Structure formats: structure tokens, C-alpha cells
Amino acid sequence: MFCFQCEQTAKGKACTEMGVCGKTPEVSNKQDELTAALIGLARATKGLQVSETTNKAMMEALFVQVTNVSFDEKQVQEWVQRIKTEKAKYGNAPDFKWEELWSGNEDVVSLRSTLLLGIRGMAAYACHAYVLGKQDDEVNAWFFKGMAALGEEHSVEEWLGLLMEFGQINLKCMALLDDANTSTYGHPIPATVTTNVEKGPFIVITGHDLLDLKQLLEQTEGKGINVYTHGEMLPAHGYPELKKYTQLKGNYGTAWQNQKKEFEDLPGAILFTTNCLMPPKESYADNIFTTSVVAYPGLKHVEDGVNGQKDFSAVIEKAIELKGFGEDKEFTGLNGGNKMTTGFARNTVLGVADTVIDAVKGGAIKHFFLVGGCDGAKPGRNYYTEFVEQTPKDTVVLTLACGKFRFNDIDAGEIGGLPRIMDMGQCNDAYSAIQVAVALAEAFECGVNELPLTLVLSWYEQKAVCILLTLLALGIKNIYIGPSIPAFFSSTVLGVLVEKFGLTPISTPEEDLKTILA
């Protein structure tokens, strides 16, 4: 096996014997076969009209390969077969050999991998939009263009061009998902979410899929079963069409990498909707349900139903069987706080744009930080907690994705009636952050790079890769990135990113804050 797609990759280089995430060599090798099959499919469809079935198969088969999604060799093998069947519908273009994926000139492997991993990340977003009835021809077509490009020879300049083009397409895809979410569930509004769990049966839902949550809420209504979000599902509390369900009570636990501790002995059913699954401990494996592309051998799976309607009755029955806690329980976030806020997406922030602009002009707000991205298990991520703790009182911290659990229970006070820490949502809501930055730049008649704004990102998996490429494609400079530099960036590629975009590896919170605020 060879896999270096996520931040926790073995020795910071590559997993070659067993995935640090728990992915087996068998699954990893099958994923390479699947990637090769997808390149073959992309070749075969060149110049032809692609059917909706093929489009959907392309995005789902890519999503399956994102870190912490599938640990199931059988499932990946089924995808290989399905993609080969799809390819056959478009004639007999030559196959791509998977051995070619990770071989060749180091810089070319690096650029090819960056594009592949970005595409995998975008596929997750496209799938979330798709289940809400939204697709975009240009985004769909780019999956095929990008995958075909992986099987071709390109100069370094051409690869960089492809990466920038991809970044722009991913912006479109995030806009599509933003549109899908807000048109279905309304614009998020600020919400304060408890970390406590009430007595009685309950279900914890994690991952990013809001439609799964919506259907779960419909099916638990009036049944005396409470629902709690976990990880990337926390921002659901901001959406009017989701928060209206009174049994959606609060948020249990923190980010994905704490699940083994948080789910141990938990007397509730747990539903994994997307990429957050770790190999479960035996003690709670029976309480877990996976759905859509998430799969782990031996775990119960809720199948896609007719017209996208799923039947969560097995999850509900499990919650009833487990009974929940006998009394109300108090839990806290990682810093001892017992509430978290969310819902500060673009509509809310831009709704108070005048206040924000006045506060900047009047000197009440000196700087904005976007401290966002993935969380992970490796040491070194305390940087983000300490960074936020050390931000001066006249600065605002915007955040998104699961990295926020490092500090989202800290009461950092207010600035001009707004909380100093504002959660904009899931990782895909980077779109919201971009919209806010663009609006501020317009208001101040300057470029985004001239704003008193610094992006301090943490990365873990491939969605962070596609977001980073979007930010770079937008020309956003001097982004801080940590906790480590992706293993798939060769030293030459990293050199280009540093030189062209001022991409900066994090150092210490003290040092970085000093430089930023100088």
C-alpha cells in the first residue's frame, strides 16, 4: 500500500504497511484500483455526453476514498466493478495502471497527488449538494477533466494551471452546496448549544450530511428520543429548518478524533453520516450505524432508500434499547465550558456588516483571524487553542470545521455586540468566510490581501486540500498552515507555494501573532 493523503500519515511520509487511520493495505490497494478505474472512465467519456448515473458514480466513488470513510474492501471492490461497468458504456478507452499513480518524478507525483486529493475532497461536497437536488454541469464535467488529466503527462506549469483551475471549480462546488443547504434549511442564525445530555434515550449524529439529520429528526419526532450532534454536525443547530425540531437538544462531545473516548460507555445510538469514522472499540461498536458511503466491516449500515428516503428505525430501536442516561448529565467542551455557539454564517455576519465596518474604522476591531480547518489526533494541535487564547481583545476570531472544538467553549467576550469567536459552520462553509472577506474588501475598497485579516488553517484530510487550493486560486496570500506540511508537497512544490503565495508553516502562537500584528 501507499497512502499519504492525510495529515497523520506514518512518519510524516506515507503509510506503507498499515494506515495510521486503521485503513488496511487491502482497502488501500483497492482504492488505488478504483482511482485507476475512474481515470479510465474519464478517458472513455472524453467528448461524449455523460449520463446522470455516471456523474453520480464518479462523485460517490471519489468520496468513498476520503480519509475515515470506508474501511471495507468489499465495498471498494463493488465500486471498482461499478466504475468498470460505467466505462464500458462509453467504448473501450485504454485502462490506466494504478502503479503509475505514485511513480515518476517526485515533483510530478506531488502535483498529481495534490490534484487527485483535492478532487476527492470536492467530491464529498458535490455529493452533499446532490442529495439536496443540486448539481452543476461545470463541476460535474471537471471531475472527468481532472481525473483524465491525472493520467496524462504535464509540465510543472501545466499542473499548477490545473490546480488553480480546480480551485476555482471547487469554489463553485462550495457555492452550490451553500445554495443547497440555505435553500433547503434556511440561512443559519446564531445559536447557543448546550453540551449537556438529558436523561432518556438519545441518538448522536456525526459527519456532515444535513439531509440524514433532517430525516432522522422527522423519524424521531414525538418518540421521546433526543438527538445530539457531534463533530462537524454542530452547525446544524443554526439552520431554522433543523433547529425547529425540539428533540434536537444539543451537542455531545467534540471533534472526530476524540470519539473512542467519547463513545465508550455512551448509552445512546451513534450515526456516522460521512468522513469521521475511526475503527470502533468493541465496547461500543454495536451502537454504531453507518450510512451512505461510510462503511466498516461488521458495522450496521443504513441503506439508501427509494427516492433518497432512508429508514432509521434500526437506529431508533437501538436508542430505545440502550435507554440513555437515567438522569440529566453535564458535559463540557475541551476547556470546561458547557455551551458552544454556531450559526455565524455569511448571512448573519453580512447582516451586521455596517456595525463591523464601523468597528474597524473606529478602531474597535483591529484584526480578523480565520482560525479554521480540521482537527486531528497528533500533538501540536494545541497551537490553535493557544493561538485563540492569545488573540488580543480587539480582534475577532472567525472559525469553521471541527478544529474549532479546541476553543469553541471558551468565553472570549464580545466586541461591538458580537461575540469575539464566531463559528461560521462546517468546513464547506469556508465559502461563507470567503464571501465575508470579499464583501469586506469591497467595503474598504481594497483587495482581500490588504484587509486586516489572517487565515490560520489546520488541515487533516482531503477537503482541507480542496479548500486550500480554492484560497490560493483566489490569490489569497500569506496563509498560515499547520500542524504540519502535507507529505504530498515535494520540497519544490512547497517552495513554489511559499514563494508565489507566501504559504507559511505555523511556528508558535506567540511568534506568529507577533508577526501578524506587527
Ligand code: FSO
Ligand atoms: Fe476536516 Fe473535521 Fe469537515 Fe472532517 S473537518 S476533519 S472529518 O470533520 O471533514 O473538514
Ligand code: SF4
Ligand atoms: Fe495513512 Fe491517512 Fe492514508 Fe489513512 S488516510 S492510510 S492515515 S495517509
